[in-house]
Amino acid sequence: MNRISIAELLVSDNYLHEVTVKGWVRTFRSNRFIALNDGSTIKNIQCVIDFEKTDPSIIKRITTGAALSITGLLAESVGAGQSVEIQVSKIEVLGDSNPEKYPIQPKKHSFEFLREQAHLRIRTNTFSAVMRLRSALSFAIHDYFTKNGFYNVHTPIITGSDAEGAGEMFRVSTLNPMNPPKNEAGEIDFTQDFFGKETNLTVSGQLEAETYAMALGKVYTFGPTFRAENSNTSRHLAEFWMIEPEVAFNNLDANMDLAEDFIKSVLKYILENCKDDLDFLNQRFLDEEKTKPANQRSEMSLLEKLNFVIENNFKRVSYTEAIEILKNSKPNKKKKFQYLITEWGADLQSEHERFLVETHFKCPVILFDYPAKIKAFYMRLNEDGKTVRAMDVLFPGIGEIVGGSQREERLDVLLEKIKTFEIDEKELWWYLDTRRFGTAIHSGFGLGFERLVQFATGMGNIRDVIPFPRTPQNAEF
Numbered sequence: 001m002n003r004i005s006i007a008e009l010l011v012s013d014n015y016l017h018e019v020t021v022k023g024w025v026r027t028f029r030s031n032r033f034i035a036l037n038d039g040s041t042i043k044n045i046q047c048v049i050d051f052e053k054t055d056p057s058i059i060k061r062i063t064t065g066a067a068l069s070i071t072g073l074l075a076e077s078v079g080a081g082q083s084v085e086i087q088v089s090k091i092e093v094l095g096d097s098n099p100e101k102y103p104i105q106p107k108k109h110s111f112e113f114l115r116e117q118a119h120l121r122i123r124t125n126t127f128s129a130v131m132r133l134r135s136a137l138s139f140a141i142h143d144y145f146t147k148n149g150f151y152n153v154h155t156p157i158i159t160g161s162d163a164e165g166a167g168e169m170f171r172v173s174t175l176n177p178m179n180p181p182k183n184e185a186g187e188i189d190f191t192q193d194f195f196g197k198e199t200n201l202t203v204s205g206q207l208e209a210e211t212y213a214m215a216l217g218k219v220y221t222f223g224p225t226f227r228a229e230n231s232n233t234s235r236h237l238a239e240f241w242m243i244e245p246e247v248a249f250n251n252l253d254a255n256m257d258l259a260e261d262f263i264k265s266v267l268k269y270i271l272e273n274c275k276d277d278l279d280f281l282n283q284r285f286l287d288e289e290k291t292k293p294a295n296q297r298s299e300m301s302l303l304e305k306l307n308f309v310i311e312n313n314f315k316r317v318s319y320t321e322a323i324e325i326l327k328n329s330k331p332n333k334k335k336k337f338q339y340l341i342t343e344w345g346a347d348l349q350s351e352h353e354r355f356l357v358e359t360h361f362k363c364p365v366i367l368f369d370y371p372a373k374i375k376a377f378y379m380r381l382n383e384d385g386k387t388v389r390a391m392d393v394l395f396p397g398i399g400e401i402v403g404g405s406q407r408e409e410r411l412d413v414l415l416e417k418i419k420t421f422e423i424d425e426k427e428l429w430w431y432l433d434t435r436r437f438g439t440a441i442h443s444g445f446g447l448g449f450e451r452l453v454q455f456a457t458g459m460g461n462i463r464d465v466i467p468f469p470r471t472p473q474n475a476e477f
């Protein structure tokens, strides 16, 4: 008999029919009630066995984590907590799980402990809900861009360029570290790394995506990106996934419209399609908030936060206005933050961003027109000669979720910028060609996928929204 998934079974009309399910034991109570989960839904199916009629050697093997195949009649359940159950007629242990050794016990484990068990943590309710939502968001993103006429471009992972110019790259090398080739001065010759030049893992697919936008019009990338920054925070990973749309003929306003519409649309998708997982995570979020001191608790539930973002306009504020607001704001003792007063030209720290989003505007904020000096070389210079057409989308509880800009399309201005930033012009010959042949204004942005998943699931630490987090401590799996 073919197996049916628990998700399908719960919405099917198989009532009083015989069904077969396969999954892993979550709990086994009173030698009778098995809670079985197969990953298709947060819900378990209760399978009731007849103790008298079941072989005791089989009963002994029904332990948390074991894989079972169960056949039986789907019937109405009299017990609380579920509407249907399977009255087991046949049970087969597909894979045993030694209860003395299985790390995932039916109790609450700390996330720190579960991070050490990244290969098994997916068998818990929280992680299965988070990863199903991650998958749904990924689908919603491709769906949004496809429906809006964008082409998906696969930009390279190994590259010679440093798109952000921040020097946070992981080297990729084919050199033998024990016996590297040396140049005449006796130094290691990195130009022999790969393809005859220095190469690294990409920090962003933007520059390559720009060249595609200048031919296909509307494109986006969705791939892994790497940053060798030693940031031990709950918002940074060394390997993360980024979505980068790039659109020819869009100015910064159109870019902001796209970012806002895109984020709202994918969040709407999960609210409409992932109800069970979101309800579960909403409850988890509320329980977690209750453990915090009253003045640090979120004023909204997870579901309220998601709906709020969808229903309200993001506030658009220039960097200069934001600095004025910060200068005129007093440290907020109640929330126990010490806000630093910031001068025009300084980069905003995360506490400034949090203040603007969570205390001052109380909604997502798009900051634009940043000082040229603190942003990457490719952003379009404004008439004032000192600010660029940059935008950052800031989210409550997350901080920066999107970074983007209108790109500098004027060859002479771009060349000047490249000189100021001390970038080797020759390295970017291919990028500059887009400005040499048929240049046009264009814009794009990068959304950090894990930060979006964090917001959508209410998870506090970015390491808990990616299957196998790569952080300075954790690259074992």
Ligand code: 4AD
Pocket: 163, 164, 203, 204, 205, 206, 227, 229, 235, 236, 237, 238, 240, 242, 244, 245, 400, 401, 402, 403, 404, 405, 444, 445, 446, 447, 448, 449, 450, 451
């Ligand atoms: O602001 P960033 O560095 O922008 C770029 O890379 C541009 N080239 C994007 C573009 O215009 N096409 O990164 C974009 C986003 C950030 O807003 C953040 O959400 C995420 O990527 N991000 C990280 N996420 C997790 N861990 C890290 N270490 C991250 N660094 C950036």
Ligand code: MG
Pocket: 392, 400, 402, 403
């Ligand atoms: Mg940024």
